Amino acid sequence: MDLILDFFAQMHSSAGILMRWDVVLALLVGSVGGVLIGAIPGVGPAVAIAILLPATFSMDPIVGLTVLLGIYGSSMYGGSIPAILINTPGTAVNALTTYDGYPMTTRGEARRALSLAYSASFFGGIFSVICLIFFAPVLAKVAPMFGSREIFLAALLGIILVVTAHRKHTLIAAAMACFGIWLNTIGLHPASYSKRYTFDQSWLSGGVNLIVVVLGLFALSQAFILLHGDDEKIRLTKMKGSFFQGFRELARHPRIAGASASFGVIMGMIPGVGEFTAQFMSYTYAAKTSKRPEDFGHGSSEGLIAAETANNAVPAAAMVPLLALGIPGEALTAMMLSVFYVHNVIPGPQLFQNDMDFVVALYIALLVLNVLVVIFLLIATNHLIKVVKIPNKFLGVCILTLSFVGVYSLRNSVTDCVLAAGFGVLGFVLKRLNLPIVPIILGMVLGGIMEVKLRSAMARVKTPYDFIDRPIAMILFLMILFVLALHLRRVMLDRKERKANEWSTSHASISFETNLSRRKDFLLTERGKKVRERRSTFSRRSTDKR
Amino acid sequence: MSEISDDPKLPKRGQVLFAALFLICATLLLAAIGDQTKWLKGKDFFAQPRFWPGIGVGGMVLFTALHYWNLPRRERRLPRWMREADWLQWAESLAWAVIAGGLALWLGPVLAAPFVFLLATLRISYLYLHKMDWKEAKAWLSVLEWAGWFLAYVFLVPLIGYLPVTLVFAPLLTWRIGYRSRLLLWSSVVFGFVVVVVFKSFLQVKIPGAALYEYLPGALRNFFILNF
Numbered sequence: 001m002d003l004i005l006d007f008f009a010q011m012h013s014s015a016g017i018l019m020r021w022d023v024v025l026a027l028l029v030g031s032v033g034g035v036l037i038g039a040i041p042g043v044g045p046a047v048a049i050a051i052l053l054p055a056t057f058s059m060d061p062i063v064g065l066t067v068l069l070g071i072y073g074s075s076m077y078g079g080s081i082p083a084i085l086i087n088t089p090g091t092a093v094n095a096l097t098t099y100d101g102y103p104m105t106t107r108g109e110a111r112r113a114l115s116l117a118y119s120a121s122f123f124g125g126i127f128s129v130i131c132l133i134f135f136a137p138v139l140a141k142v143a144p145m146f147g148s149r150e151i152f153l154a155a156l157l158g159i160i161l162v163v164t165a166h167r168k169h170t171l172i173a174a175a176m177a178c179f180g181i182w183l184n185t186i187g188l189h190p191a192s193y194s195k196r197y198t199f200d201q202s203w204l205s206g207g208v209n210l211i212v213v214v215l216g217l218f219a220l221s222q223a224f225i226l227l228h229g230d231d232e233k234i235r236l237t238k239m240k241g242s243f244f245q246g247f248r249e250l251a252r253h254p255r256i257a258g259a260s261a262s263f264g265v266i267m268g269m270i271p272g273v274g275e276f277t278a279q280f281m282s283y284t285y286a287a288k289t290s291k292r293p294e295d296f297g298h299g300s301s302e303g304l305i306a307a308e309t310a311n312n313a314v315p316a317a318a319m320v321p322l323l324a325l326g327i328p329g330e331a332l333t334a335m336m337l338s339v340f341y342v343h344n345v346i347p348g349p350q351l352f353q354n355d356m357d358f359v360v361a362l363y364i365a366l367l368v369l370n371v372l373v374v375i376f377l378l379i380a381t382n383h384l385i386k387v388v389k390i391p392n393k394f395l396g397v398c399i400l401t402l403s404f405v406g407v408y409s410l411r412n413s414v415t416d417c418v419l420a421a422g423f424g425v426l427g428f429v430l431k432r433l434n435l436p437i438v439p440i441i442l443g444m445v446l447g448g449i450m451e452v453k454l455r456s457a458m459a460r461v462k463t464p465y466d467f468i469d470r471p472i473a474m475i476l477f478l479m480i481l482f483v484l485a486l487h488l489r490r491v492m493l494d495r496k497e498r499k500a501n502e503w504s505t506s507h508a509s510i511s512f513e514t515n516l517s518r519r520k521d522f523l524l525t526e527r528g529k530k531v532r533e534r535r536s537t538f539s540r541r542s543t544d545k546r
Numbered sequence: 547m548s549e550i551s552d553d554p555k556l557p558k559r560g561q562v563l564f565a566a567l568f569l570i571c572a573t574l575l576l577a578a579i580g581d582q583t584k585w586l587k588g589k590d591f592f593a594q595p596r597f598w599p600g601i602g603v604g605g606m607v608l609f610t611a612l613h614y615w616n617l618p619r620r621e622r623r624l625p626r627w628m629r630e631a632d633w634l635q636w637a638e639s640l641a642w643a644v645i646a647g648g649l650a651l652w653l654g655p656v657l658a659a660p661f662v663f664l665l666a667t668l669r670i671s672y673l674y675l676h677k678m679d680w681k682e683a684k685a686w687l688s689v690l691e692w693a694g695w696f697l698a699y700v701f702l703v704p705l706i707g708y709l710p711v712t713l714v715f716a717p718l719l720t721w722r723i724g725y726r727s728r729l730l731l732w733s734s735v736v737f738g739f740v741v742v743v744v745f746k747s748f749l750q751v752k753i754p755g756a757a758l759y760e761y762l763p764g765a766l767r768n769f770f771i772l773n774f
Contacts, residue, residue, distance in 0.1 A: 172610070174605065175609035178604075178606045189595040192586055192589070192593075195582075196582060196596075197582045227692050227723060228685070228688070391725075393724070394730055404696070405741065405745045405751060405753070407700075408703070409752045414701065417696070421697055424693060425690065429560075455593045
């Protein structure tokens with residue numbers, strides 16, 4: 001109880017930070033900008049945050065972070081608009097919204113779907129922030145228990161979770177994570193002052209900047225994709241009805257909304273898991289417990305609530321590992337970490353002990369943000385939906401122009417721009433091949449953390465068991481083993497399923513030659529067995545001794 | 547599309563080529579590890595400067611090789627005489643033995659291993675690369691044009707100035723990608739102007755004044771260097 005009272009006192013002092021005009025402006029810009037960016041398919045929060053990162057370096061940490069958090073938290077609200085109206089998710093995490101949102105639009109219930117999505121998102125956002133506000137004092141107690149080895153293990157767990165989350169691409173995701181780890185090691189090794197992979201080039205001795213890689217992989221590659229592709233013809237439907245009906249409808253499904261928001265909070269807190277798993281779990285839960293499971297995927301309001309509540313509960317929760325341990329769980333929080341570093345605010349246990357005002361101010365900012373976004377959307381949706389019509393290729397021009405500001409303003413270095421263009425091409429190739437990009441960024445960030453923490457942890461470790469003799473280290477170690485075992489089991493099951501499919505189907509694309517060869521194999525083995533068996537029945541081999 | 551790939555979401559064209567290229571680069575980096583990193587005597591194993599690059603590059607080679615191995619592939623259809631000629635297979639095996647043995651004698655077994663692996667990757671890639679992969683590679687190369695536009699923009703800004711280059715670059719690129727409508731061309735000009743004003747004039751991001759601004763008369767020169 002004392003903890004909570006302390007916390008409310010803290011809230012009072014943190015509210016002062018948020019009353020500054022620049023923070024209020026940042027909140028407004030972040031929320032409105034985030035909604036707009038989310039509503040334009042093809043841009044997404046990662047592109048926007050990557051571009052804005054260098055610009056936020058010159059701002060106060062709380063102002064810069066509020067803008068970025070605003071974009072992160074509100075882009076999913078905006079992303080639901082094209083998902084529902086034109087069946088194209090505005091941001092990647094709105095993909096599940098199209099399942100039930102678009103069928104509702106085709107039934108003529110676009111406004112109902114939108115209003116339901118807004119209210120579900122609002123509930124998810126507010127629920128997670130409130131959870132975290134009550135959870136923060138506990139976190140402040142637990143976070144100091146994390147020493148070097150615990151942070152190393154948590155980062156390792158994060159990287160393993162990110163890799164295993166890429167189902168069917170696990171191996172290449174692992175390779176990409178290792179690529180990120182390697183990229184981070186380029187340059188001067190701080191502990192021994194020896195050069196690593198600089199190839200005697202002076203421009204490499206400073207290392208590869210994370211922001212250059214982020215801008216290349218996310219912003220430039222997206223610009224290339226848009227410039228390379230074609231424009232889509234978009235038709236918008238007219239909307240009728242009230243936007244407030246969603247709140248009434250949401251109130252009729254408290255169980256699904258509550259469960260989905262809880263899934264969002266829990267999954268958000270685990271590094272490397274994020275929105276997709278949270279959505280998947282809450283959608284499955286909603287479908288299994290619904291009275292009308294057959295409606296899911298055909299315009300079910302419960303499905304829409306589950307998807308939108310879960311994804312909006314994640315951003316606030318994702319700040320937990322970032323603030324408490326300094327470990328980002330996904331690409332967007334990894335980008336935000338660089339803002340902390342630039343301002344010499346090192347996230348981690350000390351932040352909770354010394355700078356609690358700052359942490360609470362961030363949470364309150366998130367709370368206010370959700371309210372602002374919903375008010376903005378309720379007023380402006382009719383005008384906002386026009387941004388969906390901006391042609392894709394033109395967006396590519398815009399992103400390319402903006403990317404320049406992002407890369408060049410960092411250090412005014414042409415080399416950075418050339419490197420970013422190189423990473424842009426790599427990102428383009430990876431996106432075209434549907435291969436994962438996020439592990440590269442997390443490999444870079446978590447690789448750096450692991451290197452420092454392992455070095456300091458090993459100084460005090462005599463036997464391997466010493467590494468995990470503390471309770472939290474042991475728990476983390478067991479979690480790593482559990483995740484690996486789970487993944488191994490899934491790989492085996494997938495393999496079994498694939499083998500079964502291989503043997504059961506005979507699809508038209510098999511070539512004539514393959515058919516002949518299979519026939520030959522069959523004649524030689526399967527049919528051969530039958531023939532031999534038949535013959536052996538009629539003329540049994542004599543067992544008499546000769 | 548799903549002829550080779552068993553995962554319908556995974557496009558097949560280009561997968562083998564990408565895996566091969568990535569594996570080749572990773573192997574070359576692994577081969578360079580002795581030259582590019584140091585192993586310091588008396589230092590703890592985990593604090594060695596070579597430890598983390600080793601994890602990174604080693605992981606890249608291992609996981610990409612496994613990914614390559616796991617990819618659904620289609621073997622190149624060799625001419626009939628090649629398929630049937632036993633002597634060719636014998637000759638190839640012999641050539642491999644000579645190459646591996648020769649490299650091991652010349653460079654030592656540890657240094658030779660990555661190169662033998664590299665050659666084997668090239669040989670295998672020859673077997674599994676397909677026409678479709680090269681078509682995909684063309685698409686990858688075509689993107690270099692947009693990268694070129696971006697770099698031209700980067701090179702011109704310090705010479706001519708952020709505002710003038712942006713005001714020309716945005717509509718020119720809009721024209722290049724095929725838009726001819728006045729609305730979009732003017733929108734691109736307005737967009738360029740807004741970007742410069744917001745970032746350079748308002749947010750004051752670090753973009754240096756151009757060489758051309760030096761020729762402007764006194765007050766205008768300062769104003770341009772500061773704001774545009």
